[in-house]
Amino acid sequence: MKALRKTAPGIGHVELCEVPVPDIGPDDILMKVYAAGVCGSDLLIQEDRHFYRAPVTLGHEFSGVAWRVGKNVTRFKEGDKLIADIECAPGEWLGVTLDGAYAPYMRLPQHVAYRVGDHVALDHACLGEPIVATHHLIQERAQVKVGDDVVIVGPGPMGIMAVQYAKLCGARQVILIGLRSDEKRLGIGRLLGADHTLYSEDNPAEGVMELTGGKGAEFVLECSASQEGVQHAIDCARKAHEGPGGKGVVVFISLWGHKLTVNLDEVSLGQLDIRGSWSWNGRETWEHAVDLLNRGVFNLDxxxxxxxxxxxxxTAFANLRARQDVKALIHPNGRGWA
Known part of the structure; x- marks a missing residue:
């Protein structure tokens, strides 16, 4: 079968290769891949700016169908619709250090697999990993509450998913910031719940202060992976120049792959809380994501x-790099068969 692989360390070295269908052990599932989402991390691996272990088949956002199950697999049967936690063990990630979903078939250890309902479209199920990462960002790291003002910098897949999640959590208003060239993405953000959109080129902090009565946002989520986005995030957060502080929280989910130069004075002077968000809290977070998928909470189309x-x-990689797509899906076996 053909698989898209990072064949060697360094810049580039991503190509279609002929590989055998994976063998599975007694505790494994052979999954027929329906869809694999193109992620910015794939581009970073191509550019040698993200951890990986070559050679490896890429693709860490995916959905599919259990095609064959090992003799010790008890929770799944052939024909089940599946997604999976990509972290199989510390440092062992499907599509990053272990073979992933840019191939017709992939091996899943049963302990990381999750079944979604038969009524769930596999295109939607493919967004399970972004939903998990967003749940971790919004609920487990940012802890957005009812009545909070939320600013999201960057209208990419994570940013737009975060718009929906922040509204679900009861945010008073969600303000989405992007470039003028991001108008298509900003429009999707408005469709999915953003109360206001601002352009990065137009001093968005000024607009945020106007929309929040001069106080800034309780939570700012930096999803743009840009130096300007980091500065916008700091500038838009609610400051507390006197008293106990703790009024504004900035959460970074981006990976930059290089050093940044930003002015951190207002982090100290405004007593901001800076947090990072990466990965998730294991099974608990994934079970939340499966529940959200099964209940159809998000508008994913x-x-x-x-x-x-x-x-x-x-073409898929180039269009994501050019910001022409929000979430693009690759179908190694074509569409419409499941």
């Missing part, structure tokens, strides 16, 4: 802006 065959991977 507007986020899925393109579908590609595996042979079209270069």
């Amino acid at each position: 507007p986020m899925i802006t393109a579908h590609y065959d595996l042979a079209e991977w270069e």
Whole structure:
């Protein structure tokens, strides 16, 4: 079968290769891949700016169907719709250090697999990993509460998913910041619940202060992976120049892959709380995500802006890099069979 692999360390070295269908052990599932989401992390691996272990088949956002199960697999049967926690063990990540979903079939250890309902579209299920990461960002790291003002910097897949999640948590208003060239993405953000959108080029902190009565946002989520976005996040957060502080929280989920230069004076002077968000809290977070998928809480169709065959991977990567897509799905076995 053909698989999209990072074949060697360094910049580039991503190509379609002929590989065998994976063997499975008694505790494994052979999953037929329906969809694999193109993620910014894939681009970083291509650019040698993200951890990985080569050679490896890429693709860490995915959905599929249990095609064959090992003799010790008891929680799943052939035909089940599946997603999976990509962290199989410390430092062992599907699609990063272990073979992933940019291939017709992949091996899943049963302890990381989750079944979604038969009524859940596999295109939607493919967004399980972004939903998990957003749940961790909004609930487990930012802890957005009813009545909070929330600013989201960067209208990419994580930013737009965070718009919906912040509204679900009862945010008073959600303000989404992006470039003028991001107008398509900003429009999707408005469709999915953003109360206001601001342009990065137009001093968005000024707009945020006007919209929040001069106080700034209780929570700012930096999802742009840009130096300017980091500065916007700091500038838009609610400051507490006197007293106990703790009024404004900035959460970074981006990976930059290089050093940044930003002015941190207002972090100290404004007593801001800076947090990072990466990964998730294991099974608890994934069970939340499966429940949200099964209940159809999110409007996911507007986020899925393109579908590609595996042979079209270069176009898919290029369009994400050019910010033409929000979430693009690659279908190694084509569409419509499940």
